[in-house]
Amino acid sequence: MFIDSDSPLNSSNASLGKIQRVFLLLIALAFSVLLFFLKGGLTSQAPLDELARESLNPYLALSNGKPTVIEFYADWCEVCREMAPMILSVEKKFSTHIDFVLLNVDNPEWLELLDEYQVTGIPQFNFFDETGLYSFKAIGRRSDQEFLVLINTLLKNELPDQKVNTNFIEQNLGFSPLPRLEVVSDETNPRSHG
Numbered sequence: 001m002f003i004d005s006d007s008p009l010n011s012s013n014a015s016l017g018k019i020q021r022v023f024l025l026l027i028a029l030a031f032s033v034l035l036f037f038l039k040g041g042l043t044s045q046a047p048l049d050e051l052a053r054e055s056l057n058p059y060l061a062l063s064n065g066k067p068t069v070i071e072f073y074a075d076w077c078e079v080c081r082e083m084a085p086m087i088l089s090v091e092k093k094f095s096t097h098i099d100f101v102l103l104n105v106d107n108p109e110w111l112e113l114l115d116e117y118q119v120t121g122i123p124q125f126n127f128f129d130e131t132g133l134y135s136f137k138a139i140g141r142r143s144d145q146e147f148l149v150l151i152n153t154l155l156k157n158e159l160p161d162q163k164v165n166t167n168f169i170e171q172n173l174g175f176s177p178l179p180r181l182e183v184v185s186d187e188t189n190p191r192s193h194g
């Protein structure tokens with residue numbers, strides 16, 4: 001059986017195909033617009049994005065006479081995203097006293113610093129005194145209180161006198177300054193990202 005290309009049956013199939021394609025295109029466009037706005041639109045206000053946008057260059061921060069906190073993070077890191085609102089709040093509160101720098105571990109520009117500061121888990125916070133000298137680091141999830149204790153320790157230029165866990169730090173706000181040490185938590189495995 002031969003169907004003439006001008007027959008009404010063939011014409012309606014072609015119209016239906018066009019309508020389906022236009023409909024699918026409109027659905028795809030609607031989903032794209034929805035995802036765009038769910039991700040923050042033109043000016044994303046997600047705290048991690050805001051911190052990254054406002055971040056100083058690490059070399060400038062380490063040489064401008066203010067203590068510095070460098071956070072090594074990744075966009076895909078759940079703990080980094082969860083902690084971002086708290087970090088942003090602390091950054092705004094202490095911005096006149098401390099520089100905050102975010103370095104994305106997925107950015108090849110920071111590979112040298114990743115090696116230099118032995119980044120083994122994220123988030124990793126490295127703390128530097130006002131002369132740019134490395135003081136201590138903290139790896140993994142931190143509560144608001146733990147992070148504020150670390151900030152206050154940096155501001156007072158005081159360091160723990162041994163490798164200590166965060167519970168020890170919370171109980172001892174008056175440390176004597178000693179050589180550069182690492183702050184570790186008994187509860188967090190650096191490779192667990194939290």
